[in-house]
Amino acid sequence: MDNKIIAKQMIAFYKSTFDNTLNSFDILQQQAEKMVQTFLQQAAWLPAEGKSAIMEWVNIYNKGRLSFKETADKNYKKVEAFFTASEVADATKKSKRK
Secondary structure: OOHHHHHHHHHHHHHHHHHHHHHHHHHHHHHHHHHHHHHHHHOOOOOHHHHHHHHHHHHHHHHHHHHHHHHHHHHHHHHHHHHHHHHHHHHHHHHHHO
């Protein structure tokens, strides 16, 4: 089998694994956020500033996770474009040889 095909399949596998793992983290984070919100609603002893700081941490975490996923998706697209361009170049070389 051609090395480029193997590499492309490996990248597809890694992307699939990454997406599944990130989706698991997303579900875990949503559950943690619900727990934090429930805790904050029941914590009468915690001042409003403390509650807002904790919710800000949750929001920052969400933004960071989304930013990480966008960056990873963008880089996976670059790798896929590289292999696609490589396949096109190989096909052009083969057609010129004939």
